[in-house]
Amino acid sequence: xxxxxxxxxxxISHSKEYGFVFPSSEIYDGLGAVYDYGQNGVxxxxxxxxxxxxxxxxxNENVVGIDSAIFMHPTIWKASGHVDAFNDPLIDNKDSKxxxxxxxxxxxxxxxxxxxxxxxxxxxxxxxxEAFDEQKFRETNPRVLENSAKKxxxxxxFAKALNDSNLEELRQIIIDEEIVCPVSGTRNWTDVRxxxxxxxxxxxxxxxxxxxxxxxxxxxxxxxxxxxxVQKSGRMKIPFGIAQIGKAFRNEIVARQFxxxxxxxxxxxxxxxxxxxxxxxxxxxxxxxxxxxxxxxxLGDKKYRFHDHDKxxxxxxxxxxxxxxxxxGFKEVEGIHSRTDFDLSSHEKxxxxxxxxxxxxxxxxxxxxxxxxxxxxxxxxxSILAGSYCEETLEGGETRVVLKLPPALAPVKLAVLPLVKKxxxxxxxxxxMDDLKFNFNCQYDEKDSIGKRYRRQDAIGTPYCITIxxxxxxxxxxxxxxxxxxxxxRVPVTxxxxxxxxxxxxxxxxxxxxxx
Numbered sequence: 206x207x208x209x210x211x212x213x214x215x216x217i218s219h220s221k222e223y224g225f226v227f228p229s230s231e232i233y234d235g236l237g238a239v240y241d242y243g244q245n246g247v248x249x250x251x252x253x254x255x256x257x258x259x260x261x262x263x264x265n266e267n268v269v270g271i272d273s274a275i276f277m278h279p280t281i282w283k284a285s286g287h288v289d290a291f292n293d294p295l296i297d298n299k300d301s302k303x304x305x306x307x308x309x310x311x312x313x314x315x316x317x318x319x320x321x322x323x324x325x326x327x328x329x330x331x332x333x334x335e336a337f338d339e340q341k342f343r344e345t346n347p348r349v350l351e352n353s354a355k356k357x358x359x360x361x362x363f364a365k366a367l368n369d370s371n372l373e374e375l376r377q378i379i380i381d382e383e384i385v386c387p388v389s390g391t392r393n394w395t396d397v398r399x400x401x402x403x404x405x406x407x408x409x410x411x412x413x414x415x416x417x418x419x420x421x422x423x424x425x426x427x428x429x430x431x432x433x434x435v436q437k438s439g440r441m442k443i444p445f446g447i448a449q450i451g452k453a454f455r456n457e458i459v460a461r462q463f464x465x466x467x468x469x470x471x472x473x474x475x476x477x478x479x480x481x482x483x484x485x486x487x488x489x490x491x492x493x494x495x496x497x498x499x500x501x502x503x504l505g506d507k508k509y510r511f512h513d514h515d516k517x518x519x520x521x522x523x524x525x526x527x528x529x530x531x532x533x534g535f536k537e538v539e540g541i542h543s544r545t546d547f548d549l550s551s552h553e554k555x556x557x558x559x560x561x562x563x564x565x566x567x568x569x570x571x572x573x574x575x576x577x578x579x580x581x582x583x584x585x586x587x588s589i590l591a592g593s594y595c596e597e598t599l600e601g602g603e604t605r606v607v608l609k610l611p612p613a614l615a616p617v618k619l620a621v622l623p624l625v626k627k628x629x630x631x632x633x634x635x636x637x638m639d640d641l642k643f644n645f646n647c648q649y650d651e652k653d654s655i656g657k658r659y660r661r662q663d664a665i666g667t668p669y670c671i672t673i674x675x676x677x678x679x680x681x682x683x684x685x686x687x688x689x690x691x692x693x694x695r696v697p698v699t700x701x702x703x704x705x706x707x708x709x710x711x712x713x714x715x716x717x718x719x720x721x
Contacts, residue, residue, distance in 0.1 A: 239469055248646060255711065259715060268448055272451065276421075282422075284552050292402070293308075298394060305386075311378055326339060329346070403455070404420040404456050405420075427449060429476065431447070432447070432478070433560060448474070450474075452469065464583045474579045479573060480564070480571070484575075492525060501718050504589070507530075509530075510528050510535060521545065544574070550572050616665060617665060619646075622670055624672055628678075633673050662688070667688060668709065672684040685704070
């Protein structure tokens with residue numbers, strides 16, 4: 206665990222040093238849980254969004270996109286339940302004066318039982334070697350059975366407390382499990398309280414005439430209130446989906462773990478409208494589709510898992526998370542929810558407008574049910590950085606830090622490097638650069654030795670470099686260097702564009718989703 210924490214610290218430092226993520230307002234000592242994306246970060250972020258957008262709108266003929274406003278009528282948030290129910294259970298440690306989410310503290314305790322079980326299995330696997338039977342060991346080892354029983358009992362008690370909204374029981378679980386504050390190391394806890402997460406502001410020119418509005422805590426409601434607009438103008442037939450990428454805002458009191466939990470963040474959400482009674486079939490289908498989307502990136506299938514919700518939101522009849530193994534454990538990057546007809550029915554009630562779909566096949570009108578896929582851009586960004594970050598020791602003892610980003614998502618696709626800054630090599634390199642820059646993001650670099658320049662490109666995840674040397678001037682060939690293997694090959698200048706375009710195309714990843 207300590208090693209993973211150290212890697213996470215290095216990842217945060219690397220993100221700043223190489224222009225991926227900066228603390229916001231840093232010259233004024235920063236602003237808690239708010240970050241800016243640097244020159245390489247914004248490119249990676251935009252590529253992630255394009256990957257998601259294309260996977261939704263290109264691979265699905267019945268999914269279209271919109272871009273709704275951040276400011277919306279305040280009654281929308283009353284209808285959605287956010288005014289009354291968008292709360293986190295918070296608890297304070299009296300000694301450290303630090304505030305925590307009670308549910309997160311308990312979830313981390315459950316994860317500790319999992320860690321204990323896995324450590325027992327790892328030790329046994331080393332001891333018995335090839336003869337080790339993991340399944341039998343799980344079923345018979347006393348320590349594994351004891352920790353499994355404790356975990357299951359805690360999980361059951363925790364799930365009941367959440368579903369009952371029993372704040373006293375949540376605190377009692379923390380006391381009984383002897384959970385300590387990570388800062389003070391004490392168990393001197395306050396009561397658990399609910400805290401609403403929405404930011405509010407006022408719209409209007411005068412204090413008397415101002416209207417209290419909210420910064421949206423999710424993008425989904427902008428889709429729901431535009432359901433009829435999209436359906437009618439696009440002549441959409443159920444089942445169909447509406448996708449959106451946009452900013453959302455939550456007043457997270459317990460904001461931590463770098464960009465994993467922020468107050469201003471970006472979401473990629475798709476609401477898929479289906480016939481009532483068919484929602485659970487579509488829920489299962491979208492679960493599998495979304496998992497394929499993640500695994501297609503090639504970061505490692507074992508780094509992903511589903512985690513079903515212990516407590517369903519007020520609008521859901523089924524919900525699961527796709528979790529990624531971050532340096533601080535498995536954490537949610539995407540949620541898939543069966544939202545029933547709650548949202549459309551509620552907006553119909555509060556607005557007084559009929560929001561239904563006439564199904565020509567059934568010859569009847571009804572309120573569609575909804576399957577939601579909701580993914581945090583920033584969390585996805587962090588998972589890709591964490592999954593790509595490598596520290597390697599090379600022959601001769603030299604080390605390098607490399608981001609093995611999926612080539613299609615890399616901020617810079619190709620670095621163009623003249624071997625030396627003379628003899629016409631920079632001019633030839635610029636000529637090649639000027640030809641290729643229309644196809645993908647290229648970077649020109651002539652400063653320092655070629656080895657140092659390779660290391661700089663490794664650090665930002667550039668998948669390919671081409672070196673222009675003296676022979677290039679006579680044979681019109683360059684050397685392509687591959688990031689992950691560091692292998693080099695000689696190719697004609699005229700072939701470079703085609704070779705790199707094929708390697709960095711999003712099409713390669715998108716095809717994996719449909720072929721899985």
